[in-house]
Amino acid sequence: MTKKRILWLLFSAIFLFFLFKIYDSPERENTNIKESTRTITDMKGRTFQVADPIRRIALLGGPTGQVAFILGVQDRLCAVTNTLKMSKLIREIYPDIKELPGPRTTSGNINIEELISSNPDIVISGDIDGGIVLEKTRIPVAFLEDSMGEGIEDIKKEIRFYGYVFQTLERAEKYIKYLEKTISLVKERTHDIPAKKRKKVFQGFSPSHLITLGGDTFMQERIEQAGCINAAKTVITIGKRTGLHSGLGEVSMEQVLEWNPDILVINYGKPKDLYNHPQWKNIKAVQNKKIHAQPAGVFIFNRPTAESAVIFPLWLASLAYPDRFEDICVPCLVKEFYRKIFDFDLNDQQAMDILLGIYEIRMMKGIKNRG
Template identity: 45%
Template sequence: MTKISYVLCALIVASGILCCGCTTTTTPEDPAATRTITDMEGNQITLPAKGATFGVFGGPISQVPYLLGANASIVAVTKGPQMMEMMQEMDPGIIDKPAPRTTNGNVNIEELLVANPDCVIAFDVDGKIVESHTDIPVIYLSGTMGDGFDEMRREIAFMGEVFGKPDRAQAYIDYLDGTLAFLRERTGDIPDDERATVFLGEGVSHLQTLGGDTFFAEWTEAAGCRNAVAGIETTLGQQEGMHTGINEISMEQVLAVDPDIIIIDTGSPTELKDDSRWKELGAVKEGRVYKEPTGVFLWSRPSAESAVLYPLWLAYNAYPDRFEDVPLTDRVKDFYAEIFEFPITDAQAQKVIDGTYGSVTFGQVKQS
């Protein structure tokens, strides 16, 4: 072999390692073969080259193995996604899997040890608990409620490498980018001062919200709208009993912004008409209060599902005349069929759109 040939071979091998982020230390046919993963925090984790099993700790991230077609390798799950009605329809077997993780920082170590995954995929708090109480290696993800579309692309691409499904990961990223391009085409010409303002009001009080420093600002912008409380930061600090990044504001603050659209996750939109605090708002008077959709997980979290469908759903509600040629049910059905390989009916798609799929709340999971 010539010197040039040696150089070319070396470059090809090096390129392959850089592209995949994993190194196989022995031949794949060898039962002892391993590969090394560099996680999103820069740590190196050694796994079996084939047949590795995983625990996935986190609500939004729990759907990623499904969109990658790798859910068979998951042996320990998170309680919240396990309780979702649509998730159970997509994977009836999930209800029988161990769920050692309930909420952030609450991990049942005994149940995890019984499940005995080769590694756990988690964020910082849960990952540190696993590392301090077991010998199970942890693949750390990086992410907060402030992350938007770029972080979503990076996370999905990384998970595609972890599960050996880079093509499925890229298919999702392409689908996301195509959806965002479609929305820009339909709403890009709307002047800033004419864009609908949106207030997300969660909880019984409808005052728990996501401010301008959260992913929700990007989701609303992609829909051609504006977050009505974009000037409020909610990821700074934490209020007891609420998910990180969600904080409660005052009724006076809501009245001051008088949003064009209100989204709630509990109760019924009609209830606001009978509430003296809410009934004077323009969105309530005009019947533009909507129940927040849920699918395989809650849409009020930065997930692969909500990154695609939330902006679509919001744009359709904000500007229905701009989307009359493409029914929203068709878009919803196409997403689940293409990305999750989970065909759904028109009735199921409508349940997603109307927010009538069975869901769970932070309190339910914590109590469970």
């Protein structure tokens, strides 16, 4: 055998050795895992392939960021909305949220380059944002049923969908059982209240307090679950786009005076600002000092979120009928909810800040400060 042939065989052996090592290395194993896929169907009935397992999640729906914490997959988040990043409660409990990209500001406004750089395995969003991502990238998109008309059954369906996508069905069912338990508690305490004695509630948002949620929104169900009456039941607001978020509509002061609500829920200013206001002073809620700030936690409660579905009816019912809830510590139940469902150990002040709407005030200040 010639020397030249021996050298060639030696070179070939070394080459094959290193080639085998490369294909047998952990990096190669990880590549195989990354290339593994499964087929999922989103809430619009679209079927497509995603990485299996899903390790990097971009949640681009405003109210839905909280679902990652409910299902315990917050460590898989690679991109979120700017609104979630500005959530004071999230920043207090999960400071790492500040380091995540926030490519989605408002509906339809997405920084595509920032989203691509976050390298998500999947994007979950509503119609408008998801459509943009599909058009401009190759990232798999799962569409949600994002409507202001979402009721409790829709919330359950959405949570189960997330549980299916992230393979955390046990956590999803844990939330649903807690939701059903809380609603049953509230209904048990309020179901026998005669129609004529049920409290009428008006939600007056914005600085004017004349923006409200209509009877065709999720809030109709929330108020009824609390044993109350929605003063704005006849107002139709879903689909309106006159400078307002879908589900919100403007009413006149004359209409509010005619409704004469027993309870007024606001999300701007302080209750004392209305007690001596000439336009509002003749309303029953003002005269009886039954003005309350809208609660807010991870997200504002004037959107159909999984968080508000549990807390809002309990909060409202306890304020409307305190004698029927005098044996219940509502702040204690709020702490229990976040501990059992979010794995958040709130302190007493944080629980009260949720119920008093402090987190919405802080969020709105953050939005203004960012311009």
